[in-house]
Amino acid sequence: MFYQVYPRSFHDSDGDGVGDLDGVTAKLDYLSELGVDALWLNPVTVSPMADHGYDVADPRDIDPLFGGIDALDRLIAAAHDRGIRITMDLVPNHTSSAHPWFQAALAAGPGSAQRERYIFREGTGPDGLLPPNNWISVFGGPAWTRIVEPDGQPGQWYLHLFDPEQPDLNWDNPEVFEDLEKTLRFWLDRGVDGFRIDVAHGMAKPPDLPDMEIAENRMLAETASDPRFDHQGVHDIHRNIRSVLDDYPGAVAVGEVWVYDNAAFAAYLRADELHLGFNFRLVRADFDADEIHDAIENSLAAVALENATPTWTLSNHDVEREVTRYGGGALGLARARAMALVMLALPGVVFVYNGEELGLPNVDLPDEVLQDPVWERSDRTERGRDGCRVPMPWSGDAPPFGFSTTADTWLPMPAEWSSLTVERQLAEPDSVLHFFRRALRLRRDRCGVDGATLTQLSAEDGVVTFRTDGGLTCVLNAGERPVDLPPGEVLLASAPLQAPSPSLRSTQDRRLPPDTAAWVV
Numbered sequence: 001m002f003y004q005v006y007p008r009s010f011h012d013s014d015g016d017g018v019g020d021l022d023g024v025t026a027k028l029d030y031l032s033e034l035g036v037d038a039l040w041l042n043p044v045t046v047s048p049m050a051d052h053g054y055d056v057a058d059p060r061d062i063d064p065l066f067g068g069i070d071a072l073d074r075l076i077a078a079a080h081d082r083g084i085r086i087t088m089d090l091v092p093n094h095t096s097s098a099h100p101w102f103q104a105a106l107a108a109g110p111g112s113a114q115r116e117r118y119i120f121r122e123g124t125g126p127d128g129l130l131p132p133n134n135w136i137s138v139f140g141g142p143a144w145t146r147i148v149e150p151d152g153q154p155g156q157w158y159l160h161l162f163d164p165e166q167p168d169l170n171w172d173n174p175e176v177f178e179d180l181e182k183t184l185r186f187w188l189d190r191g192v193d194g195f196r197i198d199v200a201h202g203m204a205k206p207p208d209l210p211d212m213e214i215a216e217n218r219m220l221a222e223t224a225s226d227p228r229f230d231h232q233g234v235h236d237i238h239r240n241i242r243s244v245l246d247d248y249p250g251a252v253a254v255g256e257v258w259v260y261d262n263a264a265f266a267a268y269l270r271a272d273e274l275h276l277g278f279n280f281r282l283v284r285a286d287f288d289a290d291e292i293h294d295a296i297e298n299s300l301a302a303v304a305l306e307n308a309t310p311t312w313t314l315s316n317h318d319v320e321r322e323v324t325r326y327g328g329g330a331l332g333l334a335r336a337r338a339m340a341l342v343m344l345a346l347p348g349v350v351f352v353y354n355g356e357e358l359g360l361p362n363v364d365l366p367d368e369v370l371q372d373p374v375w376e377r378s379d380r381t382e383r384g385r386d387g388c389r390v391p392m393p394w395s396g397d398a399p400p401f402g403f404s405t406t407a408d409t410w411l412p413m414p415a416e417w418s419s420l421t422v423e424r425q426l427a428e429p430d431s432v433l434h435f436f437r438r439a440l441r442l443r444r445d446r447c448g449v450d451g452a453t454l455t456q457l458s459a460e461d462g463v464v465t466f467r468t469d470g471g472l473t474c475v476l477n478a479g480e481r482p483v484d485l486p487p488g489e490v491l492l493a494s495a496p497l498q499a500p501s502p503s504l505r506s507t508q509d510r511r512l513p514p515d516t517a518a519w520v521v
Contacts, residue, residue, distance in 0.1 A: 002036075091199075134211045193250065212227055267306075321356070338516050491520070
């Protein structure tokens with residue numbers, strides 16, 4: 001079980017309103033008691049923070065905002081003492097525009113070796129006034145920015161699939177991997193246990209940079225015909241990364257792979273490429289029995305093509321929190337608890353995003369505090385991802401809820417979260433936090449589902465049912481009426497069960513209410 005830590009929102013140890021690595025270290029006992037095997041840390045390397053760390057200016061140092069490199073050393077040592085492994089975000093598709101390489105490229109001029117580290121092109125149209133092609137940025141607007149040359153004249157354009165402050169690297173240049181190898185070995189030698197690879201289906205670009213089909217601008221590639229992503233050359237990059245990790249037994253590479261064709265997705269999980277790949281089908285599924293069934297079936301079918309390990313997640317720092325996605329309020333929370341049981345019963349590796357175990361919803365933040373570059377790049381038509389990144393509530397009855405000693409946190413915390421703090425939920429046996437703890441303990445100690453396989457999977461009349469070869473049956477009622485549970489012991493349910501009538505209250509006559517899931521053995 002991986003626990004995703006968004007460091008700036010987890011816990012602030014120095015009172016500046018931004019979470020940091022010593023804050024993570026201070027909460028390791030909480031994570032250990034939850035049942036965490038490994039942490040995935042969102043970016044903490046040196047960055048101007050245009051995209052909250054995904055614009056990396058120095059990949060081999062920790063930003064002072066998060067406590068510097070000594071803070072990471074302290075975290076690694078303390079986590080390893082508790083049997084928790086540490087994986088870091090790796091951002092190989094692009095750098096910050098403040099990176100020394102990019103600054104050198106701007107100064108060196110067209111045709112220079114420095115510019116060959118990035119993707120610079122001449123413009124089209126009269127005097128090169130138009131971009132080299134029609135690619136759009138994931139964050140909105142064109143994927144190209146024109147620079148001013150050292151002589152003061154308008155010049156070449158550079159590619160940035162994300163923000164202009166995130167220029168794409170040229171992975172056809174061997175210098176790029178040589179530098180990445182230095183980064184990989186630097187952190188692995190320091191005790192890091194692996195990496196989550198950002199935009200793992202990116203990096204490689206088709207040499208002719210053909211135009212794309214313009215449709216609705218989505219967060220990441222939707223189709224195999226999108227030339228911005230999933231170019232075949234990316235697999236050579238992953239093989240090179242894997243060759244480095246193989247020098248460090250036990251090190252893991254987890255790829256962010258927004259690819260939906262099963263065969264194309266499975267290609268990233270070949271024996272000499274990624275160890276694990278995020279499959280986002282369950283994130284994308286509505287609370288609908290058929291959609292959930294199909295997401296599970298397709299995810300398992302994809303990894304089976306390479307005999308790889310499946311991964312499951314319901315949320316992360318880029319998507320709306322599931323409580324809100326599933327309807328918000330009491331309904332959304334009930335469905336989120338039910339889906340947590342579904343996810344935790346599935347074979348393979350699970351990823352839980354910080355705050356998910358508290359049942360946190362998305363926060364509807366005021367316009368003036370939004371920081372995600374998506375907000376400005378979309379001309380303020382897309383609110384971006386800040387709503388799922390609000391800091392964790394730990395204790396107390398008012399913001400900052402123990403997250404920091406200052407109420408001026410980097411994103412404001414809603415006063416109504418007083419009922420959702422860790423402190424409050426630890427005191428309530430039926431809280432979401434205790435529910436997660438019980439589920440994770442059962443998953444590890446009794447169910448053994450991480451290495452299991454499914455022997456049954458069905459969706460009928462709004463009910464999803466699957467069974468593992470270890471004897472665990474998971475039933476999810478996504479319909480409108482209570483349904484009978486199969487015979488056996490109920491290990492855990494996401495909400496109280498119902499009996500048909502007082503005369504039928506027995507262990508064999510239980511009914512599962514709508515928006516509820518249960519584990520039966």
